[in-house]
Amino acid sequence: MSTMKTRPLALTMGDPAGIGPELALAAWLRRADEDLPPFALLGDVAHAERLAGRLGLAVPVRAIASIEEAPAAFGEVLPVLPLAAGVAAEPGRPDPENAPAILEAIDRAVALAQDGRAGAVVTAPIAKSVLYEAGFAHPGHTEYLAALATPPGGETPLSVMMLWSEGLAVVPVTVHIALADVPHALTRERILATARIVDRDLRARFGIARPRLALAGLNPHAGEAGAMGREEIETIAPAIAALRAEGIDATGPHPADTLFHARARKNYDAALAMYHDQALVPIKTIAFDEAVNVTLGLPFVRTSPDHGTAFDIAGRGIARPDSLIAAIRLAGRLAGAGAGVPT
Numbered sequence: 345m346s347t348m349k350t351r352p353l354a355l356t357m358g359d360p361a362g363i364g365p366e367l368a369l370a371a372w373l374r375r376a377d378e379d380l381p382p383f384a385l386l387g388d389v390a391h392a393e394r395l396a397g398r399l400g401l402a403v404p405v406r407a408i409a410s411i412e413e414a415p416a417a418f419g420e421v422l423p424v425l426p427l428a429a430g431v432a433a434e435p436g437r438p439d440p441e442n443a444p445a446i447l448e449a450i451d452r453a454v455a456l457a458q459d460g461r462a463g464a465v466v467t468a469p470i471a472k473s474v475l476y477e478a479g480f481a482h483p484g485h486t487e488y489l490a491a492l493a494t495p496p497g498g499e500t501p502l503s504v505m506m507l508w509s510e511g512l513a514v515v516p517v518t519v520h521i522a523l524a525d526v527p528h529a530l531t532r533e534r535i536l537a538t539a540r541i542v543d544r545d546l547r548a549r550f551g552i553a554r555p556r557l558a559l560a561g562l563n564p565h566a567g568e569a570g571a572m573g574r575e576e577i578e579t580i581a582p583a584i585a586a587l588r589a590e591g592i593d594a595t596g597p598h599p600a601d602t603l604f605h606a607r608a609r610k611n612y613d614a615a616l617a618m619y620h621d622q623a624l625v626p627i628k629t630i631a632f633d634e635a636v637n638v639t640l641g642l643p644f645v646r647t648s649p650d651h652g653t654a655f656d657i658a659g660r661g662i663a664r665p666d667s668l669i670a671a672i673r674l675a676g677r678l679a680g681a682g683a684g685v686p687t
């Protein structure tokens with residue numbers, strides 16, 4: 345394991361009835377094999393210990409008082425920053441009563457990253473519907489993180505969801521909305537703002553000198569010259585023209601059905617899809633165990649596994665930690681934690 349001085353990552357527990365906490369235990373067990381940067385779990389010590397016992401995982405858990413203690417502790421124990429809100433969770437049985445603890449973990453992780461004390465935020469999955477029942481007013485992490493990143497009296501940044509893997513990166517321009525609302529939400533301004541953030545962050549965070557962005561159409565055959573919908577002509581093509589005029593390497597609108605096969609994927613660094621499933625179906629199909637959800641447009645790094653809470657398998661020890669491990673590794677890389685700072 346690295347002896348370099350690093351800023352630890354802040355890993356939220358997600359929904360404690362989902363697979364997030366057990367994946368955190370599994371990732372910690374693989375820390376040396378995977379050369380993971382140190383992280384602290386924002387969670388509940390007793391819950392993590394019970395889960396480790398139930399799953400037969402040899403994970404010593406220790407409460408730490410500040411995240412600065414995490415790197416030194418990480419080699420021997422799973423460091424946990426305990427939450428003030430209580431956690432009482434049975435695997436597979438989500439309970440809106442846990443909403444305060446779930447949100448506290450996110451809030452504190454973001455505060456640590458904003459203060460420069462954590463290198464990045466890694467979030468374990470939350471079940472949106474469970475939080476909605478408790479009054480949560482944001483569609484998901486992506487939008488909530490933008491709200492948390494809003495400076496006092498300032499503008500809320502546009503947070504952009506990107507699902508990234510070695511072979512494919514996809515960005516849904518519209519995210520957590522009903523399909524019926526997509527055409528209305530898909531404006532030229534939204535496409536422009538999203539593509540600019542993708543271009544900027546692929547350069548700044550991923551080190552791609554001139555990102556190639558491929559924009560999908562919305563309709564079959566990218567509208568078939570207007571016969572199957574006019575969004576391509578009226579909205580998407582003008583946005584692409586404006587992006588190109590700014591010097592951004594944007595192409596399209598491409599028919600979505602031929603944008604994701606192996607040869608097509610070599611032609612771009614990120615595909616901008618017009619709605620959630622147009623983006624997430626291809627990447628989860630080819631890279632479910634490796635893909636990482638990265639939020640662009642924020643003043644701090646946030647990654648997450650590509651999957652959800654998987655209540656159907658929680659507490660059974662069969663959930664694969666690969667995507668969370670990929671999320672931790674990518675967070676470390678994007679935050680510069682992987683390289684470390686010599687002590």
Ligand SMILES: NC(=O)C1=CN([C@@H]2O[C@H](COP(=O)(O)OP(=O)(O)OC[C@H]3O[C@@H](n4cnc5c(N)ncnc54)[C@H](O)[C@@H]3O)[C@@H](O)[C@H]2O)C=CC1
Pocket residue numbers: 363468469470471472473485637648649650651652653654655656657662663664665666667
């Ligand atoms: N970043 C986040 O917080 C995300 C949260 N969600 C939330 O998760 C909840 C459940 O969503 P679903 O659509 O059911 O998706 P899901 O990803 O939780 O589960 C879909 C299927 O994949 C399996 N699966 C998921 N992760 C797995 C893993 N690591 N190893 C093995 N099998 C795995 C599950 O058992 C299930 O059969 C929803 O409430 C949704 O809001 C979904 C995606 C991301």
Ligand SMILES: NCC(=O)COP(=O)(O)O
Pocket residue numbers: 470483484485486487624637648
């Ligand atoms: N389907 C992706 C997803 O739901 C992730 O959402 P978020 O909670 O990361 O915004």
